[in-house]
Amino acid sequence: MPRLARALYVPSVALSALGTVTATLGVLHDQPDVFRLGMIALVAAIPALCYCLTHRATRVSDYQLTETHSAGYRLALQHVSLGLLGSPAAPPDGGEGVEEEEAQGIVTIPRGDLPDNVRPIRSHDDEEDTRKRKAQ
Template sequence: MNTSRYLPWLANSLFLAGLTVGALGLHPENQDTGAAAAGFFIAIAALPAVIAWLLGRNQRVTDAQLSTAHRVGYQQALEHVARGLLDQPTAPPNPGERLPGEQAAGNVIQLRPSTDDRSERKAL
């Protein structure tokens, strides 16, 4: 059984019925009947179905939306190529001045100099 056809109608009608009963229960003449609590409980119980329906509806993509997204992405890529935004700069940036004694740039720059005279630690 496909519930996607019945879920929007069931979720929305249950949610609106719960809100209606809850609002009618707030009237001063109906406050002792507990209709407000029952109506709001029904409305809150219908919220997961409403959320599931809205998530399912928002995740469906039509062929027209998909082709529009591809076309817009392709046009943006062509615009970037035309403006030269995808080209790499010809000269690397200037690294700046180093202080005397600093390590030359390489793959690894040590933040703390290593010491070879490490004594073995023992627990007390």
């Protein structure tokens, strides 16, 4: 944590707590000047508190870095043991020199085999579809 963030954390928390208490007391005792003073203290403390909390939340400890590295290493070992990294993957269309059963083939349904509730957006033979159906 940077030196400034460490130095501002306790004073910003204290100032925001003091501002909240002062503003609450100003409201309860019907003293608008005390309320304004508490609100000014609270608003002044918010940017410093946000800065400190942002640095605190984004800081990664050595333990977290070590754990992340070892988890990635274990995952890579698991992929190697399962053979996921050893064999090249075929492209979806098969590519050149790939047999048909090895390709991940894209399935197309012929127009005649479509269910009754499905209408193609554009006809395959570039003819306009004259059927009109009402929404149900």
